[in-house]
Amino acid sequence: MVKLLNMNDLSKKQISKCEHCSLRHVCFPGGLSDDELGIFEGSISKVIKIKKKQKLFGRGDKLHAVYAIKAGSVKSFLTNPEDEQTQVLGFHLPGDLLGFDGFANQLHSCDVVAMEDSQLCELPVDNFEQLCEILPGLRKVMMQQVGNEISRHHSLVLTLGKMQTEERLATYLLRLSCYYKSRGYSCTEFNLPMPRHDLANFLGMAPETLSRMFARLEAAKVVTILRRQVVILDVQKLHDLSHELCRQPASD
Amino acid sequence: MVKLLNMNDLSKKQISKCEHCSLRHVCFPGGLSDDELGIFEGSISKVIKIKKKQKLFGRGDKLHAVYAIKAGSVKSFLTNPEDEQTQVLGFHLPGDLLGFDGFANQLHSCDVVAMEDSQLCELPVDNFEQLCEILPGLRKVMMQQVGNEISRHHSLVLTLGKMQTEERLATYLLRLSCYYKSRGYSCTEFNLPMPRHDLANFLGMAPETLSRMFARLEAAKVVTILRRQVVILDVQKLHDLSHELCRQPASD
DNA sequence: CGCCCAGTTGATTGCTATCAAGGAGGGTGG
DNA sequence: CCACCCTCCTTGATAGCAATCAACTGGGCG
Numbered sequence: 181m182v183k184l185l186n187m188n189d190l191s192k193k194q195i196s197k198c199e200h201c202s203l204r205h206v207c208f209p210g211g212l213s214d215d216e217l218g219i220f221e222g223s224i225s226k227v228i229k230i231k232k233k234q235k236l237f238g239r240g241d242k243l244h245a246v247y248a249i250k251a252g253s254v255k256s257f258l259t260n261p262e263d264e265q266t267q268v269l270g271f272h273l274p275g276d277l278l279g280f281d282g283f284a285n286q287l288h289s290c291d292v293v294a295m296e297d298s299q300l301c302e303l304p305v306d307n308f309e310q311l312c313e314i315l316p317g318l319r320k321v322m323m324q325q326v327g328n329e330i331s332r333h334h335s336l337v338l339t340l341g342k343m344q345t346e347e348r349l350a351t352y353l354l355r356l357s358c359y360y361k362s363r364g365y366s367c368t369e370f371n372l373p374m375p376r377h378d379l380a381n382f383l384g385m386a387p388e389t390l391s392r393m394f395a396r397l398e399a400a401k402v403v404t405i406l407r408r409q410v411v412i413l414d415v416q417k418l419h420d421l422s423h424e425l426c427r428q429p430a431s432d
Numbered sequence: 433m434v435k436l437l438n439m440n441d442l443s444k445k446q447i448s449k450c451e452h453c454s455l456r457h458v459c460f461p462g463g464l465s466d467d468e469l470g471i472f473e474g475s476i477s478k479v480i481k482i483k484k485k486q487k488l489f490g491r492g493d494k495l496h497a498v499y500a501i502k503a504g505s506v507k508s509f510l511t512n513p514e515d516e517q518t519q520v521l522g523f524h525l526p527g528d529l530l531g532f533d534g535f536a537n538q539l540h541s542c543d544v545v546a547m548e549d550s551q552l553c554e555l556p557v558d559n560f561e562q563l564c565e566i567l568p569g570l571r572k573v574m575m576q577q578v579g580n581e582i583s584r585h586h587s588l589v590l591t592l593g594k595m596q597t598e599e600r601l602a603t604y605l606l607r608l609s610c611y612y613k614s615r616g617y618s619c620t621e622f623n624l625p626m627p628r629h630d631l632a633n634f635l636g637m638a639p640e641t642l643s644r645m646f647a648r649l650e651a652a653k654v655v656t657i658l659r660r661q662v663v664i665l666d667v668q669k670l671h672d673l674s675h676e677l678c679r680q681p682a683s684d
Numbered sequence: 685c686g687c688c689c690a691g692t693t694g695a696t697t698g699c700t701a702t703c704a705a706g707g708a709g710g711g712t713g714g
Numbered sequence: 715c716c717a718c719c720c721t722c723c724t725t726g727a728t729a730g731c732a733a734t735c736a737a738c739t740g741g742g743c744g
Contacts, residue, residue, distance in 0.1 A: 219653025258590050260675065267590040281586065290586055312564075312571055319564055319571075326578050327536025333585040334533065334542055338519040341636035345700070368635035376723060384593035386701050391724050392585050405721085407709085423512065597732070628691060638733055643692055659741085661695090692739070700731085706718105707724075714717085 197221060206362070207248045208303070211321035219315065223307040229299050230254075236278070236292040236300065243282030245304045249274050252298020253373040256281075256290050257310035257381075268382035270332070271295070271374055273359060277325050295374055340384045343423065348383045348421035349393045353403065357412060368415070372408040405430075457515060458527035458614070459500045460555070463573035471567065475559040481551050482506075488530070488544040488552065495534030497556045501526050504550020505625040508533075508542045509633075520634035522584070523547070523626055525611060529577050537663060547626055592636045595675065600635045601645045602674035605655065620667070623662040649673075 198209040198221050209217050226252060230236055236247065236254060256269045258276070269290055272278055278300070282288040293329055298411050312319050335355075339348050361367035372379065380390035399402045404411045412418060450473050451460040461469050482488055488499065488506060501524055508521045508530070523541055524530055530552070534540040564571050587607075591600050608639060613619035624631065632642035649655045654670050656663045664670060 258586055260590075265594055265675075267593045269586055269589055281579060281582045282576040284583050285576070289579075289583045291574065308572070309568075316561075316565065319561070323535040327533060327541075329582060330533045330585070331541045333582070333589070334510055334521055336589055337521055337592060338512075339584070340589060341519045341633075342517055372626050375721095381593075387723075388702080388725085389700060392700090395724080404573070423517075623687075640693080640734080641732055644732090647692080687744085689743090690739100690741085692737105694737080697734075697736085698731105699733085700729105701728075703727085705724100705726085707722105709722080710720090712717100712719085714715105 198224075201250070203248070203250065203275040204362075205227075207413075208277065208318065208321050208325075211324065212315065212317040214315045216315045220311060220318065223311055223400075224301050224303050226302055227299055228302050229297070230294045232294055232296050234294050236294065237282075237288045238291045239288055241282075241288045243286045243305055245286060246277060246279035246301045246308060247300040247302055248275050249278065250299040250301055252300075253295045254292050254298055254300075255295055255374065255378060256292045258290050265334070266381065268378050270336070271378075271382065273373060275363065280326065280329060295378070345383070345385045345389050345406065346393050346396060346421060347423050348385070349390065349397070350402075350418050352379070352383060353410065353412065354415075354418055354422050356410075357415075369413045370410055372410060375408075452475075453502070455500070455502065455527040455582060459553075460529070460570065460573050460577075463576065464567065464569040468567045468569045472563060472570065475553060475563055476553050476555050478554055479551055480554050481549070484546055484548050486546050488546065489534075489540045491540055492545045493534075493540045495531065495538045495557055497554045498529060498531035499552040499554055501528050501530065501551055502551040504552075505547045506530070506544050506550055506552075507547055507626065507630055507634075508544045510542050518633065520630050523630075523634065525615075525625060527615065532578065532581060535622045547630070550655070560676075566662075597635070597637045597641050598645050598648060598673060599675050600637065601642065601649070602654075602670050604631070604635060605662065605664065606670055606674050609667075620664045622662055624662060627660075 198204055198207070198217060201207070201209075204210065209220060212220055218306045230252075233261065237244070239259070251274055253274075254272050256272065257266050258269060272292075278292060279288070281290055282305075312322065339351055343351065356370065356372070357367040360370045374382075376387050376390055380387040383390065384394075394403075394405050397418075398405060402412070402414050402421070403414060449457055450459070450469060453459070453461075456462065461472060464472055480499075482504075489496070491511070503526055505526075506524050508524065509518050510521060511518045524544075530544060532541070533542050534557075564574065595603065607617040608622065608624070609680055612622045626634075628639050628642055632639040635642065637645075646655075646657050649670075650657060652669065654664070654666050654673070656665060
């Protein structure tokens with residue numbers, strides 16, 4: 181069906197063109213051939229925009245789509261209904277994929293909200309399953325993403341289970357540094373995408389403790405912190421403190 | 433090709449027949465139609481047996497296959513080469529699937545060793561990928577398993593990040609109880625598949641602390657412990673202590 | 685029978701949570 | 715444009731939980 185395009189259609193079309201997206205290589209399309217990409221692009225329903233603090237999906241919501249972050253940042257977390265206590269599970273930045281937690285029983289098992297105004301590419305699960313059938317490359321990418329997510333969680337478990345607070349922070353700063361490097365940004369100067377409160381929660385410590393650890397790292401001339409702006413002064417020392425090898429670029 | 437079967441062949445054939453496996457419904461075949469199952473069965477290369485303390489695969493090993501536990505129990509863990517420190521990531525019991533951690537880059541990212549003599553069904557990844565192409569049911573099961581694994585990790589992160597030691601133990605005992613129930617065993621009397629050392633490590637505490645928490649639970653008449661034998665006396669109280677809803681049957 | 689390892693129990697230290705108060709931006713309204 | 719407030723963050727003092735060190739107990743196994 182041929183159809184006239186007005187300006188609106190045109191602009192919509194363009195934002196969902198993976199081909200021109202700077203994140204192409206780290207997102208789903210990264211493992212797709214050009215032919216496959218053509219088919220794939222047609223199935224992204226749209227780019228959705230969510231405002232700061234707005235929820236993308238919540239625990240118990242029906243799995244409707246998987247998402248790729250195009251711009252902005254979001255956090256995922258579990259909330260215990262009884263005592264209002266929450267655990268931040270991860271921070272997700274451009275290029276990250278979201279929503280796999282809903283594959284278990286078609287219901288999301290965690291909440292995801294935007295930490296700032298963000299844009300996400302939405303890929304409805306129905307389309308996704310069909311695409312998996314016809315695009316071998318997509319299955320491969322999918323499996324890689326799953327593997328990455330698992331590895332990331334392993335790392336988080338190690339961090340929470342074995343490290344003390346200073347090590348946890350050092351480890352996370354290195355991880356973030358790797359992320360920015362992998363995206364072509366400076367790996368020594370960057371901004372924390374989240375407030376102290378959330379980062380402390382994620383790292384399993386009190387906000388006060390996080391603040392003290394930042395202060396300690398500054399005193400040791402390892403980093404400088406000004407509000408959310410981080411400058412890594414001594415990567416080696418940070419590594420020594422982290423006691424963990426930064427095995428792979430990752431964002432949470 | 434018709435071929436004479438000797439006793440050996442026959443027994444080998446039978447152990448890889450998913451159709452007759454008591455774990456069929458919780459394993460890969462659970463989501464497959466009868467037709468699909470026929471195709472699937474042919475691709476399991478073999479049932480492998482590993483002895484206690486023997487390694488199934490290690491970090492850095494090439495991803496060769498995914499595995500389903502048929503009998504026994506194994507643990508997965510990360511080891512930090514620098515300080516010999518390890519973090520147990522999970523305990524895996526019959527019906528559980530293993531090996532997805534290697535999907536990221538075709539290399540396993542953790543170690544897996546047997547806690548007792550065990551049997552596992554091995555499904556080479558090459559076969560697996562081919563099967564995914566032709567068996568929609570397998571893709572579905574695969575996605576479910578992935579979702580489960582993610583949910584389980586979320587839960588573990590919550591446990592390690594937010595709970596104190598008693599809550600962690602209570603939560604884990606309930607989880608184990610759910611597992612046994614889902615497999616048709618008693619949910620109030622069961623054996624711990626792992627030594628104290630490993631359980632303490634998994635739960636992010638010192639073995640001495642674990643011992644004290646067991647003692648505390650016994651003193652509160654919540655459970656009785658004799659070596660590895662656990663009897664849950666008061667499920668409700670255990671629930672209250674755990675501060676977490678047992679959302680789904682899981683084994684780690 | 686005795687060794688050895690797993691597990692328990694006790695005493696102490698130390699890290700981190702908690703409670704409390706003070707300071708610094710950023711936004712809003714006057 | 716300034717004052718105010720509110721949130722985020724930092725800093726200090728205290729308390730509590732769990733790690734560590736150490737000694738002991740009891741099975742399992744050769």
